[in-house]
Amino acid sequence: MSNSRLLGRIENALDEYKSGKIDRKTLISSITENGKALEMMPYNLIKEIDEIEYQFTVSQFSDEEECLPSEAEVIARLSRWLSEVPRES
Numbered sequence: 390m391s392n393s394r395l396l397g398r399i400e401n402a403l404d405e406y407k408s409g410k411i412d413r414k415t416l417i418s419s420i421t422e423n424g425k426a427l428e429m430m431p432y433n434l435i436k437e438i439d440e441i442e443y444q445f446t447v448s449q450f451s452d453e454e455e456c457l458p459s460e461a462e463v464i465a466r467l468s469r470w471l472s473e474v475p476r477e478s
Contacts, residue, residue, distance in 0.1 A: 395423040
């Protein structure tokens with residue numbers, strides 16, 4: 390499957406999450422599954438998607454722990470990451 394299609398799946402999941410159609414767990418699953426299938430990925434982008442997935446997981450506790458990233462920060466970081474990933478495989 391092409392990177393464009395895999396990235397499209399992540400982008401679609403993000404849009405569905407923002408509109409309340411899917412939950413956080415489903416979004417994280419999409420990021421993990423589709424992110425691992427991407428090809429020709431620079432090492433820094435591979436490490437970053439792992440960190441983004443982790444940040445989504447812990448951002449649900451950002452109200453209790455100020456040191457954790459907010460969900461809005463993680464969504465912005467994911468959006469930046471999506472724009473940096475090579476689209477052609």
